[in-house]
Amino acid sequence: MVTAGKRSGRPRAGEERLSREAILTAALRIVDDEGIDALTMRRLAATLEVNPMSLYHHLPNKAAVMAGLAELVFADLEYPDPGDSVPWQEQLKDAARAYRNALRAHPNLALQVLSDTSAVSDVVVVTVEPYYRALDRAGLSARQIFESANTIVDFIHGFALGEAAVRDETFDLAPDLLTRVEGLPAGKAPTLVRVVGELGAEGLAYDFDSGFESGLTVLTEGIAAVARRGR
Amino acid sequence: MVTAGKRSGRPRAGEERLSREAILTAALRIVDDEGIDALTMRRLAATLEVNPMSLYHHLPNKAAVMAGLAELVFADLEYPDPGDSVPWQEQLKDAARAYRNALRAHPNLALQVLSDTSAVSDVVVVTVEPYYRALDRAGLSARQIFESANTIVDFIHGFALGEAAVRDETFDLAPDLLTRVEGLPAGKAPTLVRVVGELGAEGLAYDFDSGFESGLTVLTEGIAAVARRGR
């Protein structure tokens, strides 16, 4: 019996089935479609119609696949950078929005991106430039620029973490929070109960977009205050 | 041959070897000492000198063990809450510091705590009360309190994420960042290069404590500005 497929041995020139890029593309698709847990070396090999061990000729191990995926997220990150014609606050916010959007583009990958420090390459380091540009224009010292940029990035990371976690389990914040707070033992967290109650009364229409924007406003106002005081 | 240990069947009264609490305590020790990957059901059972399957009589599966660990972190969280005698800014910062400290207490668990939404119980929800208290005193609207508290928590989460990631691989930020930035292609990220260069010249003594404090300052100043504008 002459089986048509799966010849063993090296493929003819131009018939290579694999490449680092092709593997990562397939992996990204699996993660996007079915979640991070669905990504196994065997599953990945199957979608590429290849033996699992073949993958190891292009990537040293599974951790490298993960790191490669994290890098893809950053590669897709493109800052608009409107230039210095807009106020620095707007420049800063635009950079933050672009970063958040890149993290949102692959929610199943967010945790990986945010936690895998081994994926921090030059590609990633360079992505902070727009924050430094904007903060420089705000009149901050070198140290203040450094610390403020870190603060912004930390906020975005925390926000993205919450957004991604909620995203993949169809968890509706508003009603959940409301019922949860209402069920609390009396007198346990009075301010929380009152505030959430008021929000519920006026229809707590929480969405992540406005939450992110209000965070950016707090941060830019805070940085402006620090800049004023710093002079 | 009558082997002394490992009798099968139910233990005599008062000789139970396991309990949910004992299991979680042992699990926490493993995670603290050897990292999250070292925690397997078999390993956990071994340290408790028990058959792996015995664990399943006290916890339904491994995910429940993880969630239980995350809960332990929040259980250890105690806010000092100096009361209303200090400015609301200080009250807010104290709450944030306490939360950060709780997350730092078990760095190997930080990622789990921050990403496992299934561990969000009443215990956790109540922990936001101090933020609400402080923000209420700042004169914010219900919606502003809600959004500002989220922003603070997001910042702490992002910060803790970075801190935990760096912690467990003896990665020294300052020299790493310096050499990395110096090795960048010329003209690639001019502001970043200049700022980090200046910091390197004056001895970039970065530590997480001061980074966290400067973040808190930016946030409280920003919230104060929003409060002023809100009137």
Added chain:
DNA sequence: CTCCTTTTCCATACGCTGTATGTTTATGTA
């Protein structure tokens, strides 16, 4: 007391994982 259900342990086993090792075949270079 006896009978019976429930609880808490142990033993075995299954399907899955990442990957080490070795073989086959084609390529590119000497």
Added chain:
DNA sequence: TACATAAACATACAGCGTATGGAAAAGGAG
């Protein structure tokens, strides 16, 4: 033409979470 290298496949191993079932003590019901 030889030969090292590269890219595929095949087999196999240790370790994982956990389903299933059995043994023995506990504890309540008659």
